[in-house]
Amino acid sequence: MKKLLIVGLLLTAFLAGCKKKTEGDVVYVIDGKGYTLNEILKEMEIPPVQFNALKPEIKKAYLDMWLKNELLYKEALSKGLDKDTLFRKRLEYLKKQLLVNTIFQQLMQNVSTDVSPEEVKNYYDAHKSDYSTERRIAHITVPNEDVAREVIKRLKAGESFSRLVKEYSIDSTTVNSGGVMGWFTRGDFLKFPEFEDTIFNLKKIGDIGGPVQSPYAMGYDVVKLVGKRRLRRPRSFDEVKSDIESLLRYQKQQAAFDSIINGLKEKFNVEEAGGNG
Numbered sequence: 001m002k003k004l005l006i007v008g009l010l011l012t013a014f015l016a017g018c019k020k021k022t023e024g025d026v027v028y029v030i031d032g033k034g035y036t037l038n039e040i041l042k043e044m045e046i047p048p049v050q051f052n053a054l055k056p057e058i059k060k061a062y063l064d065m066w067l068k069n070e071l072l073y074k075e076a077l078s079k080g081l082d083k084d085t086l087f088r089k090r091l092e093y094l095k096k097q098l099l100v101n102t103i104f105q106q107l108m109q110n111v112s113t114d115v116s117p118e119e120v121k122n123y124y125d126a127h128k129s130d131y132s133t134e135r136r137i138a139h140i141t142v143p144n145e146d147v148a149r150e151v152i153k154r155l156k157a158g159e160s161f162s163r164l165v166k167e168y169s170i171d172s173t174t175v176n177s178g179g180v181m182g183w184f185t186r187g188d189f190l191k192f193p194e195f196e197d198t199i200f201n202l203k204k205i206g207d208i209g210g211p212v213q214s215p216y217a218m219g220y221d222v223v224k225l226v227g228k229r230r231l232r233r234p235r236s237f238d239e240v241k242s243d244i245e246s247l248l249r250y251q252k253q254q255a256a257f258d259s260i261i262n263g264l265k266e267k268f269n270v271e272e273a274g275g276n277g
Contacts, residue, residue, distance in 0.1 A: 028067060030074070040066050111256040113249045120244045124237050130186035130200045132234035136227030137199055138179035140164055141171040141214045148211030148220040155208055161224050171216060180226060185235065187243045189215055193250065198223060 026034035041051055044066055051059065081087055124131070138161060142148050151168055155161060162178035169175050189196035192215040202209050202225035210222040264270075 027063065028070075030070065035070075107260050108253070108257065111253065113252045113256075115245050115248045115252070119248055120241050121237070123244050123248060124240065127186060127200075128234075131231075131240060133228060133230050134183045134185045135199050135202070135225060136183050137181055137202075138162075138165070138224045138226050139171070139174065139181060139214075140169045140179055140222045141217050141219050142168050142222070143170065143219045145211045145220050148222050151222045152208060152210060155222070155224075170219060171214075179224075183227065183229075185231065187235070187240055190243050190247060191215070191250075193247055195221065199225075 025037050027037050027040065028035045038048070040063065041048055044062065046062065051062070054062075076082065140148075140151055140161070142151060147168065151164055154164060165175055165179040169179060171179070174181060184196075184199060186196065186200060189199070192213070195212050195215050198209040198212045198221075202223070205225055205228060207225045208222065209225075211220040212223070213219075214221040
């Protein structure tokens with residue numbers, strides 16, 4: 001294997017306080033090829049103006065980091081890792097995800113998620129009773145929606161919830177307690193509004209809800225209402241209005257995204273073939 005020769009010495013100008021390097025100056029020579037400061041900054045996506053404003057030791061740290069990465073990159077190429085089948089599959093996956101993220105940003109950039117004060121107040125008024133009570137649930141977390149439906153079917157047939165927890169649940173933290181969790185109030189699952197709505201739509205002790213995507217694991221939950229009590233002091237509008245605003249903004253974004261996906265399904269002639277198990 002050809003040995004990598006690092007001939008160029010960097011940053012003497014920075015550290016000694018002598019002449020400043022400009023973007024066109026060669027900072028490193030690796031195996032006979034020169035790398036200018038401009039090339040390095042461009043690769044690292046650092047604007048020259050921003051770089052020049054840094055302290056000398058910070059500049060050195062950035063350039064040292066680039067050098068280490070470049071040496072490791074060249075060593076990987078020398079071993080043919082870029083030709084490795086698993087690597088190429090992983091590269092294709094990352095490329096796909098980058099494209100997905102890019103098109104997502106483009107499609108969503110003009111979506112309005114503004115929420116008016118009236119919308120926030122209307123939501124609070126419609127769910128006022130939820131902010132004066134707290135709920136306790138038991139849950140069964142399973143890998144997918146089909147298994148969750150199977151669990152619900154068995155529960156409706158009269159089978160014991162706690163027994164099905166032990167048989168099905170992948171949540172090891174609650175499997176030995178019959179799936180029972182803590183007490184929750186409206187707003188505790190702000191990032192999982194569907195899960196929260198499922199909990200607060202349960203009216204009577206023993207009611208079953210789901211399937212709903214689990215906030216705790218990659219899977220779906222079947223939930224059972226096991227406790228319900230009034231709070232000593234209901235949560236006021238001022239306490240929860242920022243949470244409500246965030247929730248409504250999320251719902252608008254989700255609705256816009258669902259609409260985009262439905263449009264793409266039509267554009268690309270998607271058909272449910274029924275081969276999903």
